[in-house]
Amino acid sequence: MNTIQDIEVASPQMEVIKSMEGFVEEQLPKLLLNVNESWQPSDFLPDITADNRIEQIMEFRKRAQCLSDDLLVILVGDMVTEEALPTYQTWLNRLNGVTDPTGASPNPWARWSRGWTAEENRHGDLLNKYLYLSGRVNMRSIETTIHHLINNGFDPKTENDPYLGFIYTSFQERATKISHRNVGVLAKKAGEDHLHKICGTIAGDEARHEKAYKLFMSKIFELDPARAVLAFAKMMKSKIVMPAVLMDDGKEKNLFKKFSLVAQKAGVYTASDYTEIIGTLVHEWNIAGLTGISGVSAKAQDYLCRLSERYQKLSERMNISGVEKFSWIYDREIVLAPIS
Numbered sequence: 001m002n003t004i005q006d007i008e009v010a011s012p013q014m015e016v017i018k019s020m021e022g023f024v025e026e027q028l029p030k031l032l033l034n035v036n037e038s039w040q041p042s043d044f045l046p047d048i049t050a051d052n053r054i055e056q057i058m059e060f061r062k063r064a065q066c067l068s069d070d071l072l073v074i075l076v077g078d079m080v081t082e083e084a085l086p087t088y089q090t091w092l093n094r095l096n097g098v099t100d101p102t103g104a105s106p107n108p109w110a111r112w113s114r115g116w117t118a119e120e121n122r123h124g125d126l127l128n129k130y131l132y133l134s135g136r137v138n139m140r141s142i143e144t145t146i147h148h149l150i151n152n153g154f155d156p157k158t159e160n161d162p163y164l165g166f167i168y169t170s171f172q173e174r175a176t177k178i179s180h181r182n183v184g185v186l187a188k189k190a191g192e193d194h195l196h197k198i199c200g201t202i203a204g205d206e207a208r209h210e211k212a213y214k215l216f217m218s219k220i221f222e223l224d225p226a227r228a229v230l231a232f233a234k235m236m237k238s239k240i241v242m243p244a245v246l247m248d249d250g251k252e253k254n255l256f257k258k259f260s261l262v263a264q265k266a267g268v269y270t271a272s273d274y275t276e277i278i279g280t281l282v283h284e285w286n287i288a289g290l291t292g293i294s295g296v297s298a299k300a301q302d303y304l305c306r307l308s309e310r311y312q313k314l315s316e317r318m319n320i321s322g323v324e325k326f327s328w329i330y331d332r333e334i335v336l337a338p339i340s
């Protein structure tokens with residue numbers, strides 16, 4: 001009988017990942033921040049050891065007064081998503097060949113996985129503290145949502161396959177970059193420049209992470225185009241599940257759906273963004289220009305090249321309306337008007 005180890009060694013994907021260790025080692029200094037020079041959440045928060053801490057906190061809260069309920073709900077949803085980081089690190093460590101066998105392994109893939117997690121950890125921290133200090137939201141309800149989300153987990157349908165995994169993360173990092181950036185733009189429009197700066201800083205991390213995952217995948221396309229293109233098509237067919245899809249505040253079972261409707265209505269993350277991301281990845285991995293592939297891989301190539309256009313038509317038909325309530329903001333109502 002095969003052991004798990006035998007199966008992993010036998011996987012061609014795993015062999016490719018192993019062969020990339022030197023490449024990852026070389027890239028790491030460009031892909032991760034120098035920790036001692038990196039930003040930290042406290043750079044953006046009131047100094048509670050300062051003599052004028054009360055004034056600093058009051059000023060902080062005053063600035064957050066101009067945020068609309070819609071924007072608060074989106075910010076909470078984004079923060080909850082970031083706070084389920086334990087789930088994402090566990091998932092990353094399950095991808096064949098990307099594992100961290102000891103927990104402190106010097107292997108370049110393990111160093112990437114820990115470095116990525118450490119950078120991401122600041123996102124949830126900062127947004128959580130921002131929302132707490134703003135005094136605008138029901139923190140207990142939000143904390144219950146995070147508790148449920150980590151408890152419920154998340155299955156992105158990547159089957160521990162590193163190709164599916166890196167396609168997923170390339171997509172997802174771009175999606176979070178778009179979402180944080182757009183929240184920042186809306187915050188600035190509302191008059192909250194400080195939140196604009198915070199969201200822009202987080203979006204900057206997401207952009208760097210997107211670049212890293214796209215780079216890993218570009219290398220895989222170079223080394224194993226036939227399987228890589230199949231994986232890309234498979235991931236797109238099963239659709240990109242958002243990491244916080246199982247969020248639950250203990251009251252509303254459709255919480256994620258409601259949150260995504262608000263985000264879509266505000267233009268923070270929309271069906272058009274989903275379409276744009278597909279188009280970008282197809283373009284950047286030069287799917288149309290892949291050569292030397294045949295059979296099912298050539299069919300997958302053809303499917304991918306037409307995909308963005310198909311989604312474009314679908315997203316044009318979407319319309320949103322209704323009224324939603326969220327425990328995160330003490331059940332105040334949000335009116336979802338149709339997008340004209």
Ligand SMILES: [Fe+2]
Pocket residue numbers: 082120123176206
């Ligand atoms: Fe993040």
Ligand SMILES: [Fe+2]
Pocket residue numbers: 120173176206209
């Ligand atoms: Fe991220």
